[in-house]
Amino acid sequence: MGTLDGMTAVRPAISDVSDAALLAWLAKRGEPAYRAKQIRRHATRGTAAGFGELTDLPKPLREALAASFRWTSVELVREDASADGETRKALLRLADGHHIETVLMPHHGARNAVCVSTQAGCPMACAFCATGEMGLVRNLTAGEIVDQTRHWQRELAQRGDRVSHVVYMGMGEPFNNYDATLASTRTLVDPEAFGISPRRLTISTCGVVPGIDQLAGEGLPINLAVSLHAPDDPTRARIMPINRKWGVEEVLAAAARYVKRTKRRVTFEYVLLAGVNDSAETARELAALITRHGPTKDSHVNLIPYNPGAGGFRRPSVERMEHFAEVLQEQGIAATLRISKGQDIAAGCGQLKVAEGKAQLLPI
Numbered sequence: 513m514g515t516l517d518g519m520t521a522v523r524p525a526i527s528d529v530s531d532a533a534l535l536a537w538l539a540k541r542g543e544p545a546y547r548a549k550q551i552r553r554h555a556t557r558g559t560a561a562g563f564g565e566l567t568d569l570p571k572p573l574r575e576a577l578a579a580s581f582r583w584t585s586v587e588l589v590r591e592d593a594s595a596d597g598e599t600r601k602a603l604l605r606l607a608d609g610h611h612i613e614t615v616l617m618p619h620h621g622a623r624n625a626v627c628v629s630t631q632a633g634c635p636m637a638c639a640f641c642a643t644g645e646m647g648l649v650r651n652l653t654a655g656e657i658v659d660q661t662r663h664w665q666r667e668l669a670q671r672g673d674r675v676s677h678v679v680y681m682g683m684g685e686p687f688n689n690y691d692a693t694l695a696s697t698r699t700l701v702d703p704e705a706f707g708i709s710p711r712r713l714t715i716s717t718c719g720v721v722p723g724i725d726q727l728a729g730e731g732l733p734i735n736l737a738v739s740l741h742a743p744d745d746p747t748r749a750r751i752m753p754i755n756r757k758w759g760v761e762e763v764l765a766a767a768a769r770y771v772k773r774t775k776r777r778v779t780f781e782y783v784l785l786a787g788v789n790d791s792a793e794t795a796r797e798l799a800a801l802i803t804r805h806g807p808t809k810d811s812h813v814n815l816i817p818y819n820p821g822a823g824g825f826r827r828p829s830v831e832r833m834e835h836f837a838e839v840l841q842e843q844g845i846a847a848t849l850r851i852s853k854g855q856d857i858a859a860g861c862g863q864l865k866v867a868e869g870k871a872q873l874l875p876i
């Protein structure tokens with residue numbers, strides 16, 4: 513990915529230019545409409561680092577593009593890798609100087625999942641979440657969301673590989689920035705752009721019920737993940753303020769409606785916090801809640817060991833976490849527990865933080 517060519521530039525980034533605007537821009541210069549597809553393909557394929565490298569376009573057009581648009585809306589500040597070297601996390605700077613994070617999670621050479629942020633910071637204030645401590649800085653544009661995927665696509669393209677999956681589990685609540693989030697999914701699934709199947713996209717919400725219902729009506733079979741983290745209102749409200757607006761039963765009912773309309777399974781994200789939500793009794797309550805709201809085959813629980821930091825909670829012992837998973841499984845609920853470190857950071861939101869003013873990455 514190229515660099516931001518001028519932090520104060522007002523030129524829009526190419527990912528934030530709509531098809532209609534790009535076509536109009538080309539028409540004004542007497543360029544044929546097919547150039548728009550050419551430019552989009554170049555921008556998403558990842559092999560070029562700037563307009564200057566689009567050598568199948570006439571030079572004057574390349575120069576005019578560079579004078580009118582920025583190649584990308586994000587600039588790499590720093591990149592870290594997990595201990596096994598697999599998972600990588602990038603700190604990116606936006607044109608206005610704010611920072612966001614994005615993660616690449618390769619999986620045994622079979623897939624390359626990218627985790628994207630939808631907001632700089634997050635206003636939802638979940639008690640265990642590093643991003644929540646920042647508060648909301650601002651919503652990202654659709655282009656800024658897409659450009660996180662482009663960042664990794666550029667890296668992967670150097671070795672003949674590509675992004676295969678995108679999960680919206682980075683900083684922010686995607687449904688608080690619904691239009692930009694949805695617009696970014698349209699670019700990701702567009703065959704002329706990334707061409708990723710909607711079945712390979714996952715949007716994770718902390719339980720914004722209207723957002724779940726709205727996405728269900730979009731006609732896109734995108735996977736839904738719901739950050740649940742507790743099966744009862746008092747516990748959930750204690751660690752997730754949003755529960756005061758939409759309680760556990762409402763969230764589960766919305767998830768069931770989503771499954772019914774889209775025929776996709778839903779994943780319930782569950783961060784295990786010692787002494788808070790990790791008892792065998794809580795696991796049984798969770799299983800009963802899920803069973804009450806629909807066929808258990810339609811859902812899956814992703815158990816995430818708490819990453820010590822925000823909120824001052826403790827991570828349960830491995831035995832306790834494994835027992836929690838076993839209880840769920842005994843009750844017929846599919847549950848996975850990933851203890852490897854690199855997976856933790858992006859298995860659910862809440863693990864990313866950028867200290868505004870002093871950009872930093874939390875260790876993977």
Ligand code: SF4
Binds near residue numbers: 638644
């Ligand atoms: S867990 Fe997700 S929704 Fe909650 S504060 Fe963190 S980023 Fe926001």
